[in-house]
Amino acid sequence: QVELVESGGGSVQPGGSLRLSCVASGDTNCISAMEWYRQAPGKERELVTAITSTDNIYYTDSVKGRFTLSRGNTRNTVHLQMNSLKPEDTAVYYCNAHGHSCPQDYWGQGSQVTVSS
Numbered sequence: 001q002v003e004l005v006e007s008g009g010g011s012v013q014p015g016g017s018l019r020l021s022c023v024a025s026g027d028t029n030c031i032s033a034m035e036w037y038r039q040a041p042g043k044e045r046e047l048v049t050a051i052t053s054t055d056n057i058y059y060t061d062s063v064k065g066r067f068t069l070s071r072g073n074t075r076n077t078v079h080l081q082m083n084s085l086k087p088e089d090t091a092v093y094y095c096n097a098h099g100h101s102c103p104q105d106y107w108g109q110g111s112q113v114t115v116s117s
Contacts, residue, residue: 002026002106004095008080009111016115017083022095022108024076032099034078036069038091038113045094051078053099062088085115 008020024031035050049069050058057069068081082089095108 002028002031002097002102004097004106004108006093006095006108006111009093009113011114011116012085013117014086014115016085017081018085018113019082020080020093020095020111020113021072022078022080023072024097024106027102028076028097030099030102031076031097033097035096035098036078036080037094037096038089039094040088040091043091048093049080082113085113087115087117089113090115 003025005023012018032053033050036048037045038048039045048060051069066084070079092110093113094110098105
C-alpha cells in the first residue's frame with residue numbers, strides 16, 4: 001500500500017502564487033509516475049502535470065509557463081509551484097501515484113486552491 005499526503009494550497013488573489021506538496025510513503029517501489037489532477041465544481045477531474053520515473057515532466061497546455069513540478073529531497077516527494085494563478089485555476093487538486101506493479105492507483109486527500117479577488 002502507498003499513502004499520499006498533500007500539503008499546501010489555500011486562497012490567493014489573481015496573479016499570486018501557491019505551492020502544493022505530495023509525499024508518498026509505504027510500498028513506494030512500485031511507483032513509476034506521480035501526477036497532479038484537479039477538479040473544479042461541476043467539471044471532470046483533469047490531469048494538470050506529471051513526472052515519470054525518468055523525470056520526464058508533462059504539463060497541460062493551460063498551465064505551461066506558470067506551473068512547475070519538481071521533486072523534493074527524496075524521489076517520493078513532489079512539489080507543484082503555481083505562479084500567475086488565475087480564477088480558472090480554482091479547484092481541488094489531487095496527488096496521484098501509480099505504476100505497472102502497483103496494485104492500484106493511489107490518491108491524496110485533495111487540496112483546495114482558490115483564486116479570487
